[in-house]
Amino acid sequence: MTLKVYNTLTRKKEVFVPIEKGKVRMYVCGPTVYNYIHIGNARPAVVFDTARRYFEFRGYNVNYVSNFTDVDDRLIHASQERHQSVPEIANQFIKAFLADVGALNVKKATINPRATETMPEIIAFIGKLIDTGFAYAADGDVYYRTRKFKDYGKLSHQSVDDLKSGARIEIGENKEDPLDFALWKAAKPGEIKWASPWGEGRPGWHIECSAMVEKYLGETIDIHAGGTDLVFPHHENEIAQSEALHHCAMAHYWLHNGHIQINNEKMSKSIGNVILVHDLIKKYDPLVVRFFILTVQYRHPINFSDELLNDAVQAFGRLKTVFYNLDHRLKDFAGQTDGFDEKMESYRVRFIEAMDDDFNTANAISVLFDIAKDANIALQSADTKPALLFSYRQILFELSDVLGLKLEDQTESILDSDVEAMIEKREAARRDKQFALADVIRDQLKKAGIVLEDTPQGVRWKRGRE
C-alpha cells in the first residue's frame, strides 16, 4: 500500500517518497498573530495535523515546522490602534492560537519559529539574493526581480505575462517592474524596525518562510502546505526566493487545503461573517469542530452553518456513545483482545486505504462508523465475549486517535455523591416496581444534566444537554 498525495505543482496525485527514509520534513504556513484565529485558519492546522498523525501512524518520524508571522503590516496597524507594542500583541495571540489549536487537539509542532527570531537568517537570505542579482535595493526597500526567475508561475500555473495585468505598484514603491515583490520594507517613522545593510526596516511577508524552511528543515523539504489562497503569490514567491538561491526544489510536494465558507458565502471581514475559533468552541465541543472539518476531503471547500455543525454533533455523538458503551461493558474487564483478529485488521486495512488516498478522511471516518455499527451489534448480545468488545474498543481508539478525535472523555468519569445516591434510589424504586417514582427521579437527573439509560448490565449514565 502506498500513500499518495495531491501535488499542486503537478496537479496530480503522486506516490509519496520521502527524501530520507522513514522521515518527513514538513512546513505549514502559520498565522499572522494579530488577532484570534478564525475557522479558516483552523482548517490547515487540523488537516495537516491529521496528515502528520497519519505519517506517524505509518511509522514516519515527522519534523513539523509551522511559523508565526509576528511582524507585518497588519500587526503594525493593530499596534497603532490599540496602543500596544507589536511584540505584546504577537505574544498575546500566539498564546491564544496555541490554546485554540490545542482545544482542536492539534499536536504541538516540532517547532514554531517566529519571524522576529529569524531576523539574521532573513537578512542573510536577502543579501544573497542581491549578490546573485535576483534582488535589488531601492530607497531602503529591497525587491525581488521576478522576471529573472525563469520558473516563476510554475506552482500557480500562470505565465508571467498573464500575471502582469493584476500586478501594480503602490505609491512610494520603487519597483523596476510591477511584478516584483518586497523582500524588505523600509520602516516609516515610529514603526518597529531592525537594522539591515539597506537601512532600518522589516522583512516582507514571503521571505520569512524561505529563511525558516532553510534554517529548520534544509534546502529541499518533503511537504510544504497551507491554504489554497497561498498558492499565489505567497508560495510562488517562496519558490522564487529559495530556488533562485539553492538551485533545487524547495519542496517535493505542495499541499493546499480548500477554504471554509459561511452559509455558502465567502468568509470575510467586509461581509462580517468571520467566525473565530475562540468563539465557536464556546458553543460547540472543539472535537466536534475537528470532526466536522475532517468529514470533507481537505482540498474541497466546506460550508459552515449551525445546521451542519449540529448534524456533526449528532454524528460524532454516535461514535462517542458506542465507545462509552463499550467501556461500560468493560468496566471490570482487565484482559486482552483475542490477539490477532482478522476483522479488526480488515478495518485497519480499509482505514489505511482511505488515508493513503490523499488523506481521504471522509472515507476513513466511514470506517469508524462501520466499526461502531458492528460493535453495537456485538453490544446487543449479553453473552458477547469481553475480549471481542475489547477488540472493538481498541481498534476504535487506535483509528480515531490517528484522526485526532478523542472518543474518551475524562470529564464524564466523575459523579457527585448526591447524584450517585439518587441513581441508587431510583434503582431501588425500579426493583420495587415503583416506576412513577423512578421516572420522577430520572427526570430530575435529566434536568441536572445526567441522562440515565437502563441496560441489562445495569444503569448507565452520561452527561447530556439540559
Place this chain on the structure above:
RNA sequence: GGCGGCAUAGCCAAGCGGUAAGGCGCGGGUCUGCAAAACCCUUAUCCCCGGUUCGAUUCCGGGUGUCGCCUCCA
C-alpha cells in the same frame, strides 16, 4: 480577460468504466415497565446535451449553474 475547483437522495458527503460507501434527518418496526441507546426495514439511476465503449455517475466535447485565485488573506 488568465488559471482552477465543484455540481451525487430532504441535508452533508464518498465513489470515478460494470446500474451508487458513510453520516444527519424523515417514516415504519424490534428491544424496554416507560424511556434512552441500539438494531432491522424504508429514503438516488448521480445538472443538461452530444460522443467513445458491450457498458459511463465515472472518460472526451459542448452547455448551464456555482465557488475560488489572479490585491492582504487559511
